[in-house]
Amino acid sequence: MLLIRHSDRANNAVRTASPGGELFVAAVVICMILVSFGDAVDPTLFGEAGLEFGLFDLGGEFSVLALSDLHLLQLLLAGGLLAAGLAVLRVSGALAQKALRSAPRRAIEKVPL
Amino acid sequence: MQPEFLSAAFLSALFAIVLIDLVLAGDNALIIGLVARNLPKQTQRKVIFWGTFGAIAARGLMAILVVYVLDLPGFMLAGAIALVWIARKLLAPDPAAAGNHAAAVPAASFAVALRTIVVADAVMGVDNVLAIGGAATGSVLLIMLGLAISVPIIVWGSHMVIRLVDRFPSIILLGGAVLGWTAYSMIVREPLLASWFADHPATKLVAAILVFSISLAPWCTARLAERHKPLVVLLPALLVWLLAFEVAASVWQIEVRYLSADDTGEYLFQAARWLGWLPLGAAFLWLREQLALRRRQPVRG
Numbered sequence: 001m002l003l004i005r006h007s008d009r010a011n012n013a014v015r016t017a018s019p020g021g022e023l024f025v026a027a028v029v030i031c032m033i034l035v036s037f038g039d040a041v042d043p044t045l046f047g048e049a050g051l052e053f054g055l056f057d058l059g060g061e062f063s064v065l066a067l068s069d070l071h072l073l074q075l076l077l078a079g080g081l082l083a084a085g086l087a088v089l090r091v092s093g094a095l096a097q098k099a100l101r102s103a104p105r106r107a108i109e110k111v112p113l
Numbered sequence: 114m115q116p117e118f119l120s121a122a123f124l125s126a127l128f129a130i131v132l133i134d135l136v137l138a139g140d141n142a143l144i145i146g147l148v149a150r151n152l153p154k155q156t157q158r159k160v161i162f163w164g165t166f167g168a169i170a171a172r173g174l175m176a177i178l179v180v181y182v183l184d185l186p187g188f189m190l191a192g193a194i195a196l197v198w199i200a201r202k203l204l205a206p207d208p209a210a211a212g213n214h215a216a217a218v219p220a221a222s223f224a225v226a227l228r229t230i231v232v233a234d235a236v237m238g239v240d241n242v243l244a245i246g247g248a249a250t251g252s253v254l255l256i257m258l259g260l261a262i263s264v265p266i267i268v269w270g271s272h273m274v275i276r277l278v279d280r281f282p283s284i285i286l287l288g289g290a291v292l293g294w295t296a297y298s299m300i301v302r303e304p305l306l307a308s309w310f311a312d313h314p315a316t317k318l319v320a321a322i323l324v325f326s327i328s329l330a331p332w333c334t335a336r337l338a339e340r341h342k343p344l345v346v347l348l349p350a351l352l353v354w355l356l357a358f359e360v361a362a363s364v365w366q367i368e369v370r371y372l373s374a375d376d377t378g379e380y381l382f383q384a385a386r387w388l389g390w391l392p393l394g395a396a397f398l399w400l401r402e403q404l405a406l407r408r409r410q411p412v413r414g
Contacts, residue, residue, distance in 0.1 A: 003138040003271055004285060005207055010278035012206045013285035014335035021283025022336075029290050029325055036297060036321030040314045071125035072291065 028079030038068025130259030136288030179246030
């Protein structure tokens with residue numbers, strides 16, 4: 001029997017894992033899929049595709065996405081960074097949404113306009 | 114190709130081996146304790162030492178054997194398919210886990226105890242050995258280092274491992290992801306498929322998504338809403354359908370163009386490729402609904 005089955009939380013890891021841990025593993029899996037994308041497609045093709053619009057060089061940006069030849073430790077680092085970025089986006093998005101939501105009509109912070 | 118000593122590839126493979134060892138570890142310590150519990154104190158110490166040594170030696174030998182077996186054409190693919198199944202098994206909760214021990218019979222003598230420990234470890238460690246054989250990319254040094262680091266942790270620090278995975282269950286999810294990644298890299302390294310992947314590079318991405326969608330399916334199933342759960346079956350099935358057309362075109366040497374056709378045969382072929390899965394998907398959803406309805410109905414008589 002697997003050693004981890006002795007722990008109820010580990011035995012049921014798909015339900016008991018913390019949101020942060022799940023986000024990190026999901027980000028690592030996304031990076032792994034991006035690496036396989038980089039293996040499958042030559043990233044320089046994007047650079048040559050002529051995807052320049054105004055100030056943006058979308059070809060260049062897409063070729064950054066096409067990671068390739070990354071090892072597991074590099075994937076973990078990249079996944080950690082991606083997870084941190086997504087977490088920051090989520091928190092700042094929630095704060096921005098909260099700031100944009102109008103206060104209740106009789107709330108103390110309501111500014112009379 | 115074997116990684117250079119202490120390079121990023123070497124350390125990554127070592128980390129993968131240790132992580133796989135930890136998440137797929139068997140309860141060796143418990144078995145040693147159960148087998149040795151009725152023996153005299155002096156013999157108990159000997160059984161614990163030689164049992165641990167025998168378990169490490171048996172596992173090392175099996176892992177080295179796996180490295181050489183994986184070099185044979187076809188075995189890398191078979192090993193990768195087995196790893197996908199192992200990752201699924203790791204992530205799926207086991208409701209009957211408690212009290213399901215492989216060896217609970219105390220031994221009467223030193224030789225019997227030693228044999229029981231080594232055989233139990235060899236039987237429990239098959240999945241583990243296959244996974245580390247795949248992650249080691251042909252390096253025996255990596256396997257030896259990985260075993261030297263992880264087996265003592267498992268045997269003497271099993272409580273620490275249980276506490277660690279209990280505190281951070283995400284380690285199990287990461288273990289599943291690393292197993293999926295190892296399976297993908299084994300598929301890509303398969304000598305029988307090397308030339309095919311060189312001719313069809315885009316299928317590498319399809320293979321990666323297929324491997325992850327099957328091996329991480331228990332995680333997705335636990336997180337998806339009830340009405341979205343069929344996606345866990347439909348997405349891999351769709352990828353297999355598209356891959357099958359690619360393989361069929363290679364086997365029968367048919368030139369297949371994407372989204373373009375000139376004659377009726379080509380139109381039919383493209384229609385079958387892009388739309389042929391729809392009736393099968395609908396049939397699967399209908400069958401699933403009927404089975405769910407039948408399960409909900411109370412048993413009569």
